Amino acid sequence: QVQLVESGGGAVQSGGSLRLSCTTSAFTLTQFAIAWFRQAPGKAREGVSCINAKDGNTVYTDAVKGRFTISRDDEKNMIYLQMDNLEPEDTAEYECATRRFATVCGSTLVSSLFGNGGQGTQVTVSS
Numbered sequence: 080q081v082q083l084v085e086s087g088g089g090a091v092q093s094g095g096s097l098r099l100s101c102t103t104s105a106f107t108l109t110q111f112a113i114a115w116f117r118q119a120p121g122k123a124r125e126g127v128s129c130i131n132a133k134d135g136n137t138v139y140t141d142a143v144k145g146r147f148t149i150s151r152d153d154e155k156n157m158i159y160l161q162m163d164n165l166e167p168e169d170t171a172e173y174e175c176a177t178r179r180f181a182t183v184c185g186s187t188l189v190s191s192l193f194g195n196g197g198q199g200t201q202v203t204v205s206s
Contacts, residue, residue, distance in 0.1 A: 088200030101158040101175030112178035117171035126188020
């Protein structure tokens with residue numbers, strides 16, 4: 080069982096910013112592509128962004144392009160998701176997940192191709 084730990088969520092007003100963090104003590108994150116997913120109540124798990132393990136190439140879902148930035152700090156074994164200009168529609172529980180047996184994200188973030196995340200971190204955006 081992969082043990083990922085997410086943090087950084089909170090409650091902000093529309094237009095605000097948050098930075099989410101993802102880490103683990105179980106393995107080095109450079110072994111896999113890492114994605115951020117989110118799930119709002121009553122909705123399916125949605126891929127938000129992903130970063131390749133080796134070349135650092137990134138993928139974003141259309142809804143967050145230009146507002147969210149994924150990055151990695153390999154020295155700290157951390158993955159970050161900088162979220163700017165937040166909207167109420169971004170309200171969800173966010174989790175990070177490893178790409179199953181792959182170092183690249185792929186062109187689309189298919190949930191079944193990624194493992195389970197950690198306990199998640201809640202992001203709530205009010206209008």
